[in-house]
Amino acid sequence: MLSPQSKIVSHINGIVVGPLDLLAANTLRVPCSTWNTFFVDTVEGLQSLLPEVRHQPLLVLGGGSNVILKPVFPGVALLMRIGGIDYLPIDDADVDSRQMLVKAGAGVVWDDLVSQTVKAGWSGLENLSLIPGTVGAAPIQNIGAYGVELDQVFHALEAVRISDGQVVRFSKEECGFGYRHSVFKEALKGQFIITSVTFRLTGAEFAQCNTRYAPLNQYLDDHSIHRVTPEQVRKAVCDIRSHKLPDPAKKPNVGSFFKNPVIDEACWQALHERFPSMVSYPQEAGQVKLAAGWLIDQAGWKGRVSGRVMVHDKQALVLVNHEAGSADDILSLAEEIKNDIRDKFGVTLEIEPQVYPQE
Template sequence: MSELMTDYALQAHNTFGFKVHARYALRIENEAMLRAALVDTRTADLPRLVLGGGSNIVLTGDFDGIVWLISMKGRRLVHEDEQAWFVEAGAGENWHEFVAWTLEQGCPGLENLALIPGLVGAAPVQNIGAYGLEIAEHLATLNAIELSTGKTVVFDKADCGFAYRDSFFKQQGRGRFVITSVTFRLPKKWRPRCDYADLARQFSVAGMPDAQPTSRDIFEAVVAIRRAKLPNPAEIGNVGSFFKNPAVSAEDFDLLLAREADIVAYRQPDRRVKLAAGWLIEQCGWKGRGLGPAAVHAQHALVLINKGGAQGQDILELAGAIQHDVDARFGVQLELEPTVI
């Protein structure tokens, strides 16, 4: 039976760096260990929390239950056909290292998602996305253990219910499944995705606006942009973007545009308009400001940071103040990206 760790410090398992503890913790390295944990009489009646890299979570205090630390490793080329490569990674693999590995194998497609913190198993839950790409575009299947039965269930893309920073696993499936591995379909007819403003600007500055960048070029550009704009969680506690970009109707956007001529927004295929949450926050004067040990990053208004000694409630208090001000000025409600526990 796996070692049950008591009074386990979770500071290294949440990228805000909150100094909180779990009553018990158990490292899960394969599906057999997960199934054994399901019937472990030592913790059968306790609340459960599944943690990977903790890059999209706000822990508001000690967890009086059992934390499963997902550590399933492994990455491989499953197979290929004339159209695509199929690559698989264990849920406990580091996401950025997995993206780099796919390029080393000559399988491009995920390079726009470089340097996103966290583990592979959490990526479908959040439907992570950046620089014009979401993982929903390339996900083929994933394996997950159903907690009520201990059986492995295979999900395809349609089963995952992907939406903007959302999925079945954040909604109806929350608390019902633990993802154990993910397989991606990477088309062999690769095309660069570098029309996103920051990427286009990066290549223009590099003196190659009309050249065809390679997947490695895009990977390195994304890494450079993220390092320049976003704080390293190992140095400053954060979970990346804290708020989703809100979408409004075309009619509501026209009313906003009449008042705010410089508003940053992106029209969507469904006629809705996505607003840049960072711009809204900055216009309300929050960029670089804070409340106590929690603050808005000076270089990116979407990022809330732990200046040192902050707890989850400090971050949520700051987030609430920002939401209030954005709503008061623009009539727009900001929604949190991370999960609050």
């Protein structure tokens, strides 16, 4: 077993090992040092490595786009680089003849997968265009945008169990998906490392594109697009996101920082009487989802600067590390916003990104 704080530069079964400053491995660009850092590029390499590191705290990073890293992580960082996008033969897949199963390695850049599948004539991922990060991280929080969530096109995933290195397959039902949630965030947290995800996509000629999300629908109307294709939806989503959301390479951020809160209808009715223009979306079981960005904007936070960090001036849901701030700077600003929203609206916000190390 590797000893804590030993810094090794070597090559173990296809895995490059060595010390690495994680500032460039997270889109918030906050500094973080670890005892050891490993680049994982094969399942077999990961299985060989686990006996050496499984008894230490593990930090698994893909694109680092949904994490807030404290200055020191007292353990081992695994940077996921397992690649590959495979289209599975229909003969081997229990799918409709109009569909295709597409399997992607956990280290594949998410938007590269979206771009490739749309160009290849397959529909299902186009609404999820330009979401930062990698494929392996996507199921953990059941990513979603513009009216679509990952679980709607999810088929299965494979993950390596940390305790014994075995590869385990998870069906959609076994993943326990919910709004920005899966079993990998709670019940199975820290027990598995996702290595691949398989999606069930539909041929573009048979696709019924989801354009119900208001900004997307408005964009299509403004551009007189009436017979919508997956490629047009992707372009629309990319244009909207590029206009509203800052590029992490230029303005370090983790995208949407807060989850959209879900409340019951009685609470919504009381709020709606006070704020008739409040943005909301009806959900199942008499619940209503509120737009966290609208709440933060209405509370006057959009564009506000707090030391080395700030709320983005075009999208109040995004916090930007504009002057080399730290994790504590970001979390302090987030706490101020949460307290203010609770005071003004009686609504409790939750942050989307995961904080490491966890307290």
